[in-house]
Amino acid sequence: MSLSASRSVRIVLGAAAALIVGYAGACWYLWEQQRELIFLPSRDVQRVPPSLGLEYEDVWLPVDGDRPERLHGWWLQSPDGSAPTILYLHGNDLNIGGNAERIARLHRMGFNILAIDYRGYGRSADRLPSEASVYEDAQTAWTYLVRGRRTDPQRTLIYGHSLGGVIAIDLALRHPEALGLIVESTFTSMSEMARIVYWMFPVDWLLNQRFDALSKVAGLQVPVLFIHGTADSEVPYTMSERLFEATGAPKQLVLIPGGGHEDNAAVSEASYTRAVLDFAHDSRRAR
Numbered sequence: 001m002s003l004s005a006s007r008s009v010r011i012v013l014g015a016a017a018a019l020i021v022g023y024a025g026a027c028w029y030l031w032e033q034q035r036e037l038i039f040l041p042s043r044d045v046q047r048v049p050p051s052l053g054l055e056y057e058d059v060w061l062p063v064d065g066d067r068p069e070r071l072h073g074w075w076l077q078s079p080d081g082s083a084p085t086i087l088y089l090h091g092n093d094l095n096i097g098g099n100a101e102r103i104a105r106l107h108r109m110g111f112n113i114l115a116i117d118y119r120g121y122g123r124s125a126d127r128l129p130s131e132a133s134v135y136e137d138a139q140t141a142w143t144y145l146v147r148g149r150r151t152d153p154q155r156t157l158i159y160g161h162s163l164g165g166v167i168a169i170d171l172a173l174r175h176p177e178a179l180g181l182i183v184e185s186t187f188t189s190m191s192e193m194a195r196i197v198y199w200m201f202p203v204d205w206l207l208n209q210r211f212d213a214l215s216k217v218a219g220l221q222v223p224v225l226f227i228h229g230t231a232d233s234e235v236p237y238t239m240s241e242r243l244f245e246a247t248g249a250p251k252q253l254v255l256i257p258g259g260g261h262e263d264n265a266a267v268s269e270a271s272y273t274r275a276v277l278d279f280a281h282d283s284r285r286a287r
Contacts, residue, residue: 041121045097069125073116088115091162095122153177176221180283184227188214225279229259
């Protein structure tokens with residue numbers, strides 16, 4: 001082999017080695033940092049119900065564990081003493097303040113609302129969230145409603161938006177006594193979402209925060225309403241279609257033409273409101 005050919009081989013091998021090391025490093029980064037990539041909390045709660053003309057109560061929920069921690073939430077009481085209750089679980093970014101408009105809209109439909117921030121979000125305990133911790137936080141909120149507020153589980157809807165929809169599915173799976181489940185703009189699994197963005201990596205091997213809603217919906221025993229906008233650029237609406245198809249419980253699917261990830265109610269307020277109210281009414285009649 002000539003000197004120039006040998007040099008070329010060394011260059012190619014060096015480049016290949018650098019690519020392998022770089023690829024392995026990127027895989028390590030995704031494994032180690034995936035919680036920081038998934039959870040995007042803000043500690044600054046910029047909007048509160050009074051800014052939308054609503055009265056509310058700050059609530060603090062103790063979380064069982066090795067160290068004392070609390071969740072912060074809002075309780076919005078309906079003037080109708082017989083109104084059903086919604087436990088509202090938000091998505092992966094911001095906090096309940098970023099969901100104030102959606103929470104206010106649901107309250108104005110006549111529901112009592114408990115909306116919470118997971119640990120790491122808003123005024124709740126300061127820690128890096130995980131899949132396990134947000135499931136625990138949802139359970140803490142449910143326990144608070146049933147024991148602290150004496151809310152009838154059979155008159156309580158679990159509502160989750162985006163990542164909160166996966167959390168809501170997990171909670172509803174453990175509480176078949178709930179009135180029903182509303183899932184808006186939610187994905188099938190974190191691995192399928194990761195494949196959209198990180199298609200070049202073996203995400204099924206790398207993920208330890210799996211949020212696998214698709215494997216859970218078949219076990220649901222409560223009525224389910226899926227809502228998704230057809231123009232959602234973050235989570236394809238076809239994922240709600242697949243969740244709907246895999247669900248074994250009584251179910252409905254409402255697609256909002258032109259609705260995005262955050263604005264289904266604004267894009268088609270009549271369709272959104274009718275879907276939620278009819279679902280709550282039908283679920284109560286089924287009881």
